[in-house]
Amino acid sequence: MSSIVKKLSMVAIGTMVGVSMASASSELEKVMKERGLTQQDLLAAAKTYTPSGGRDKYIVFSSGGQSGQIMVYGVPSMRILKYIGVFTPEPWQGWGYDDDTKKVLAQGKIRGKQITWGDTHHPAISETDGKYDGKWLVINDKANPRIAVIDLADFVTKQIVVNPVFKSDHGGAFFTPNSEYILEACQYGAPLDNNYHPMEEYKETYRGGVTVWKFDHKHGKILPEKSFTIEMPPYMQDLSDAGKEASYGWGFTNSFNSEMYTGGIEKGLPPFEAGCSRNDTDYLHVYNWKKLAKLAENPKNVKIINGHKVVPIDVAVKNNALFLVPEPKSPHGVDVSPDGKYIVVCGKLDTHATVYSWDKIKKAIDHKDFVGKDPYGIPIIDMKKAAHCQAELGLGPLHNQYGSKWKTDGEIYTSLYVDSQVVKWNYLTCKVEDRVNVNYNIGHLCGMEGKTEDPQGEYIIALNKLAIDRFNNIGPLHPQNHQLIDIRGKKMQLLYDMPIPLGEPHQAVAIRASKLHPHVRYKMGTNPFTGKIHKGKTLAGQEKIVRKGNHVYVYGTVVRSHINPEHVTVNLGDTVTFYLTNLERAEDETHGFTVDQYNVHASLEPGKTVALTFKADREGVFPYYCTEFCSALHLEMMGYLLVKDPSKKYVSAQKLKMAKMSPEQLKAEYDKIVATNAATDKVIQSVVKFLKENHYEKYPVVKQLVEDALDQYGKIPEQKKKADEYFKKGDLEKAILFENMIWQYMVKTADVGIRARDLLIRKVATPMSEAAKRGEVAFNEGGCGGCHVIGKVSSGPDLTGVLQRHENGEKWVAEFIKNPEHKYNDPYIQSMINYFNLRMPNQGMSDEEIKDIIEYFKWVDENANLF
Ligand code: CUK
Numbered sequence: 001m002s003s004i005v006k007k008l009s010m011v012a013i014g015t016m017v018g019v020s021m022a023s024a025s026s027e028l029e030k031v032m033k034e035r036g037l038t039q040q041d042l043l044a045a046a047k048t049y050t051p052s053g054g055r056d057k058y059i060v061f062s063s064g065g066q067s068g069q070i071m072v073y074g075v076p077s078m079r080i081l082k083y084i085g086v087f088t089p090e091p092w093q094g095w096g097y098d099d100d101t102k103k104v105l106a107q108g109k110i111r112g113k114q115i116t117w118g119d120t121h122h123p124a125i126s127e128t129d130g131k132y133d134g135k136w137l138v139i140n141d142k143a144n145p146r147i148a149v150i151d152l153a154d155f156v157t158k159q160i161v162v163n164p165v166f167k168s169d170h171g172g173a174f175f176t177p178n179s180e181y182i183l184e185a186c187q188y189g190a191p192l193d194n195n196y197h198p199m200e201e202y203k204e205t206y207r208g209g210v211t212v213w214k215f216d217h218k219h220g221k222i223l224p225e226k227s228f229t230i231e232m233p234p235y236m237q238d239l240s241d242a243g244k245e246a247s248y249g250w251g252f253t254n255s256f257n258s259e260m261y262t263g264g265i266e267k268g269l270p271p272f273e274a275g276c277s278r279n280d281t282d283y284l285h286v287y288n289w290k291k292l293a294k295l296a297e298n299p300k301n302v303k304i305i306n307g308h309k310v311v312p313i314d315v316a317v318k319n320n321a322l323f324l325v326p327e328p329k330s331p332h333g334v335d336v337s338p339d340g341k342y343i344v345v346c347g348k349l350d351t352h353a354t355v356y357s358w359d360k361i362k363k364a365i366d367h368k369d370f371v372g373k374d375p376y377g378i379p380i381i382d383m384k385k386a387a388h389c390q391a392e393l394g395l396g397p398l399h400n401q402y403g404s405k406w407k408t409d410g411e412i413y414t415s416l417y418v419d420s421q422v423v424k425w426n427y428l429t430c431k432v433e434d435r436v437n438v439n440y441n442i443g444h445l446c447g448m449e450g451k452t453e454d455p456q457g458e459y460i461i462a463l464n465k466l467a468i469d470r471f472n473n474i475g476p477l478h479p480q481n482h483q484l485i486d487i488r489g490k491k492m493q494l495l496y497d498m499p500i501p502l503g504e505p506h507q508a509v510a511i512r513a514s515k516l517h518p519h520v521r522y523k524m525g526t527n528p529f530t531g532k533i534h535k536g537k538t539l540a541g542q543e544k545i546v547r548k549g550n551h552v553y554v555y556g557t558v559v560r561s562h563i564n565p566e567h568v569t570v571n572l573g574d575t576v577t578f579y580l581t582n583l584e585r586a587e588d589e590t591h592g593f594t595v596d597q598y599n600v601h602a603s604l605e606p607g608k609t610v611a612l613t614f615k616a617d618r619e620g621v622f623p624y625y626c627t628e629f630c631s632a633l634h635l636e637m638m639g640y641l642l643v644k645d646p647s648k649k650y651v652s653a654q655k656l657k658m659a660k661m662s663p664e665q666l667k668a669e670y671d672k673i674v675a676t677n678a679a680t681d682k683v684i685q686s687v688v689k690f691l692k693e694n695h696y697e698k699y700p701v702v703k704q705l706v707e708d709a710l711d712q713y714g715k716i717p718e719q720k721k722k723a724d725e726y727f728k729k730g731d732l733e734k735a736i737l738f739e740n741m742i743w744q745y746m747v748k749t750a751d752v753g754i755r756a757r758d759l760l761i762r763k764v765a766t767p768m769s770e771a772a773k774r775g776e777v778a779f780n781e782g783g784c785g786g787c788h789v790i791g792k793v794s795s796g797p798d799l800t801g802v803l804q805r806h807e808n809g810e811k812w813v814a815e816f817i818k819n820p821e822h823k824y825n826d827p828y829i830q831s832m833i834n835y836f837n838l839r840m841p842n843q844g845m846s847d848e849e850i851k852d853i854i855e856y857f858k859w860v861d862e863n864a865n866l867f
């Protein structure tokens, strides 16, 4: 056996107790052979595999590209956790199908038109002192220049703002180091106003720019009235980054069409791609956002376009706030180093990355050391004087991310689109150190907090544009491919391919999971979009249907497992609003709600209130129901919307003669359900007794469950009263109905109560030794648990106290497990075999396993009172 397999099987054995070491490693070798796995593969698997219930160290927010959404996944497991509805509807979350989420989407209307798709590119997490604070996430829509703000307290989009002057954007969203502003750079030059301007006037009337959005960091709101745009030449601005530390207060945006070429392939002119890349260099825009923000406060310094402040080029130039630095042909990524001293720019048509020195740029600015001006009068700094060094990386360098050893080793990673590689190099010395192949054509790469002042290193993710032959063929449209790379060693190691069925992700950002603190539930009756109590909040007992003119308001509640009210009758043509509050407090007890055929849907997480408004424009009967499988009685969680036409006369249907139960049958059924309830209650009482005696209230997780259970239980007396009243009146049918309701509450109580009890046992029991823990696993995995339930007589005897049942008990039990057949004639065993009609089988347990199981039995005996 090779040493690495040996090592890995040792690791594996640590967790797979119950299988002997030899059999584990031979099993492992068998699997390797069958699946054609190499040792490298096994190592990669061990680095990424996350056992059930395990958590990831990092959380990644990836742009969802043309889906207009955001994806959330974990690293290193690469398990997708969520899609966040942002610019486009997302039905599961009710995003775009209830009133409040429709309102957020409507903020994204452009010139009155609702836009239902988006092209998300660059997510960014809010920063404090240049480090992620885990509070807010923003992202841009390139196609319909907009920025959205997502609240990381509930992972829900709370605001969308439309760029009032751009016709497309790209270099956003980027936070400044204290989240004072969000930078959003234009992409394709276009008139800033909304009028027609002929192509021939491109240079005169088309413009680019950077919008500097004021951000209210505390409330997570973009403040459009305090925001402004820096006018720039129509150079097709591209990616941006905010300066930090040394370069704090400055912004950097590159561009790719210094030629200001305007295409015209249909007129016999060369296409854009030829004309836009004629010059050897394009421009890095360097601007002082801090100074410009001050300037923009004075109306004399701005012109108002579409109701929005724009600082003209000449104002910015006059105030020494806007400069250009040439950069190699058609650059793409621009990334400021964690200390703000260097700016790394990749030219996608150049094989180099250029490292600019902020010191040098600043010196040129201070000494007014320029080589000239562009046609718009912007001073140009000499590229040679601004550059620190250039690194020859390979074909098609695009984007950069910093590693944790940036300070000492200048650790940086760059994606090479054409070469399909990630290169590790040193931006201080411009020396290449390592490269790894990816599949295929990488765009961005995502480092762990790799864009902040505090890069964590460890992993880097390649966001590849093409998957080609990497996955099963699922038709001509292939999945996207994110590849996880381990960067902890000297050589990079490719660990994992994650296909993504949502495209095309451009940039992703990763944050330590420990920095995120989302809630598990809302305060009862919350409207997540205002953060306040919803006007439709309804508590149990307050449900009602109110008519105001021809608008019918339903104030309803949902809780396992019913929707109240269950019948809503309205007139054809009425407007109907359902206000629904999820009364649950239990974690993850989400209900969904829809009215069939009315194109409405809501997701009701615990405590949330939603509103659904629609016009009852078709006569008929429309079931409504809960769309999440929330409990055993989920299918019963429904009701009816009945829409009748007030101008019609409805003839009541002939009453069908239904067969009825005889009074004796009814009485028998009543007695049966009452007896069942009494028996169920006994179980509940014993569980409650156990919980109280063991002070469940000391353990918050248990306490939550118990409260939830008692909540259900507390609803019984009211039902019992009704059942008894009907029984007295002789209406057994109704009495049975209410007794059934009681049983349902009991089942829910018992379900949660027993979960609480099992949890509590673990909390109050004496701690298990390692051997006992292994013994428990061996007991369950070895099949013992199939017949023996600790604390109960099941298909086999209860094993509590088994070590005391025989003289020299430990030895006796060990022998019996090893060779049960030898004791079939023992009178005690014989009687057991007769009683249970089963023989204890030989489970092929090893000696170590048997030893561990005995330790487990000892632990059981110590805690016998708990079972
Ligand atoms: S962009 Cu797509 S690979 Cu929009 Cu940041 Cu470079």
Ligand code: CUA
Pocket (backbone or CB within 6 Å): 559, 560, 561, 590, 591, 592, 626, 627, 628, 629, 630, 631, 634, 635, 637
């Ligand atoms: Cu609530 Cu299903």
